[in-house]
Every structure is written in C-alpha cells, then in structure tokens.
Amino acid sequence: MQGVIYAQKDEQIEVEQSAEVFLDEYTDEFQENFFEALKQKGIQNYDRAANLLLKCKQLKPGDPAIDHELAKVYLLDKKYPSAQQYAIEALHSGPENYWFLNTLLSIIDRQGSAIETVQDRIPYGNKELKQNLVRIYFKTKRFQQALNVLNEMGTSDFKERYLQRINDSIHKPKTAGPAPVVEEETEEDVLSRRKSTIEEAIANNDFNAVESLSAEALEAYPLQPYFYYAQGWALNKQGRPKEAISILETGLDYLFDDQTLLKMIYAELAEAHKTLGNGSKANEYLSKIKSGL
Secondary structure, three states: OOOOOOOHHHHHHHHHHHHHHHHHOOOOOHHHHHHHHHHHHHOHHHHHHHHHHHHHHOOOOOOOOHHHHHHHHHHHHOOOHHHHHHHHHHHHHHHOOHHHHHHHHHHHHHHHOHHOHHHHHHHOOOOHHHHHHHHHHHOOOOOHHHHHHHHOOOOOOOHHHHHHHHHHOOOOOOOOOOOOOOOOOOOOHHHHHHHHHHHHHHHHHHHHHHHHHHHHHHHOOOHHHHHHHHHHHHHHHOOOHHHHHHHHHHHHHHHOOHHHHHHHHHHHHOOOHHOOOHHHHHHHHHHHHHHOO
C-alpha cells in the first residue's frame, strides 16, 4: 500500500552501517544442527530433520522453539503422538504463544480429536492461551467452540469484542425497511488502520502489544507481509530469534514490489541471525540490504 510510513527506517539504516560487525564466521554445534534441520525439513527429509533437532534439544534443553520445530516436523511426517508431545512441551514453556497453540490444534485436528483431550496437560487456565484459542476458533469459523471458551472467561474488552464478532458472523442483520445510507469502511481503510495501530505500538516499544496486534491482523489478513514483519520485530525484541526467523521468512513469500519493507524484513532477519550467533547468515541479509536485492 502506497504512502505507509514505516516506523523502523532509522533502525534499518543503523543496521546497514553496522554490517562490519557480523563478518565473523561461527561454527557453533547447536547452530549448525539447527539450520541444517530447517534445511532438511524444507526438502521433506523429516527423519533427518527430527534427529538434528533432537541433538539441538540435548545441547540446549528446555528451549520451546526447538520443541515447536520438532512438533512441526513430526506433524509433517504424520507422526501425531510425537508431534503432540512436543507441541505440549512448547506450550508449557510459552503458553502465550499463538503459534505454539496453533500447531497443537492442527495436530489434534489431524487426529480427529479436540482440545479437551489434552486440556489437563496444558496450562489451560492461562488468560492469553484462552484468548489465542478463541482467535483460532473464530478464524476457522468454529463459533460454538469459541463461545464455549469465552463463556469460561471473565468480563473484558476482548470477550465483548469477540462475542460481537461471532454474533455478527452467525446472524445476518435484519432490515425492516430501506437501510440507512452509511459509508462503509473499505478493506484498504481497515488495513491502513491496523498498520497505523501497530506502528504506534512499535514506536512505543510495546513488544507485547505488537505481537498481539500482529497476530490478530494475520488471522484476518494472512497474505499481508507487513504483519509478518511486525510479528518478527516483536519476537526479536523479546529474545525469540528462532521464532522470528520462521515468521519473517514466511512474510517474504508474500512480498512483492515493496523495497522498503523488504529491507526492513532483511534487517530483522539479520538481527535474529546475529542473536543466534550465525554471523555468515546475518551478513548475507545485510549484504542484500546494501545491494538493494
């Protein structure tokens, strides 16, 4: 969309000017195994990917991003019990994480089951987990299940907003005569408003708000690359670089003809790889920023 002012341009310039910092080559065993695992997953060599991720888990126990990657690999390989086990482990470590819950629900759905079968094995009482559950159910048009979860929650703006959204989705408005002429908000207006809200949160360094707002935006507009950028930015700022890389790389798949946003995503990918100690990969993205590729 033309005319959108991105809040992170100054940060992008700073990263470009600091490219020399990332020239060192790192050969850390964990990093080698992790990135090789992602490569093997990409070429559908799931057994190899899982074995490499299990090595990562031995080297760095308790990392929820590793558990999440294992869950996704086993899901792709249709090994649902193993996938479910690691998805639950990831969710225990990060109950507020939308993507951890989304993966677990995908695994449960593939088995023809329901969240109730694992409810006592996850931190179900977590407020943000329940909100994410409502978001996922609403996104997939499982309105009754979303209502069931909302009925377990106390009064809040979130609850009232989703009750209204569900009601609007289920019931068509009744008209007893000529409808009043109103100027409807266009999709472009909605996108612009969402972006402005997220940009304001970024400017205020409100990481949690950016993560939540971008997750909601992605539910409604999964093809909009800016929202993937915003989610990646928030994850980077919260010290979750592996999750940031996954989200940012997905955003690149939907990006066309927006060089400013492309460089912003590259800058965040460079930052994530720098945090992980993968200097060569960080430098690769910084080189793309400088060359304009």
